[in-house]
Amino acid sequence: MQRSLRILLFSLAAVIFGPIAFALMASVAPSSKRSGDPSDASRLLRTFDDAFPQIMLMKSDIDFVARECGYGTLGAILGDMPSFRSRTGWTSYKGYFYLSAGLNNVFAKRVEEERENQLNRRLANWEMKFLDRCISNSLFKNICGFRVRQALESGNLYDKYSPPSSVSHADDDIIKKTKCVFLDGVAARNGQKLSSISFGK
Numbered sequence: 001m002q003r004s005l006r007i008l009l010f011s012l013a014a015v016i017f018g019p020i021a022f023a024l025m026a027s028v029a030p031s032s033k034r035s036g037d038p039s040d041a042s043r044l045l046r047t048f049d050d051a052f053p054q055i056m057l058m059k060s061d062i063d064f065v066a067r068e069c070g071y072g073t074l075g076a077i078l079g080d081m082p083s084f085r086s087r088t089g090w091t092s093y094k095g096y097f098y099l100s101a102g103l104n105n106v107f108a109k110r111v112e113e114e115r116e117n118q119l120n121r122r123l124a125n126w127e128m129k130f131l132d133r134c135i136s137n138s139l140f141k142n143i144c145g146f147r148v149r150q151a152l153e154s155g156n157l158y159d160k161y162s163p164p165s166s167v168s169h170a171d172d173d174i175i176k177k178t179k180c181v182f183l184d185g186v187a188a189r190n191g192q193k194l195s196s197i198s199f200g201k
Helices: 002-028 038-051 064-068 074-078 092-122 125-137 141-153 165-189
Strands: none
Touching (some): 038 092, 038 125, 038 141, 064 074, 074 165, 092 165, 125 141
16 A cells, blocks of 8 residues: 555656756756757747747838838838728739738748757757647646747747847848839839939849
C-alpha cells in the first residue's frame, strides 16, 4: 500500500513539476549546440502565435505614404475612397490598397521566416517539439510560452508587427518605393504633376 502511494505521489510530482523543471533547464542551456528542424520551428511559431495572439496597431494616417512620396494626400491622386463592398470594378484607390495588402503579406512572410530562424538558433529540435505540445495541450502553456518568448526576445523578434530595423529597413524601403511608383503612374495617367522625388531606375 505504501509502495503504491509513493508511486502515485511520484507520478503526480512528475506531471506537476516536470514542465517547470524543463523550463528552468532549458533557460540556462547553452545556445551554441542548438539547431532545430525548420518544420518544427514553423509549427511551434504558429502554435505560440495562436495561443498568445498579438494586436496590430493600425496607422490612422492613411496619407503618410502619400506625403513621403511627394504628394499631399492619397485622395488628391486616387480620388475619393470608394466602398469596398461595391461591385464597381477596379479603381485606382482599390488598386492601391490591393497592392499595399500584397506588399504587406510579403513583408509579413519575411518577418515570419526571421522569427523561425531565431527559434532554430535558440532552441533544440526536441525542445521545440516539447514546447509545441506543452503550449497546445498543457495547463502549463504560460510557462512553456514564456520560454518561446525568451527565445524570440533575444533577437528582438517577439513582436511580429514591429521587427528590428535589421529585418525591416530594406523591406520598408522597397515597399515605400513601390507604392510611390504606383502613385506616380496614376498621376501620370490623370495628367497630374508628378512628384519631384526620384528613386532611380
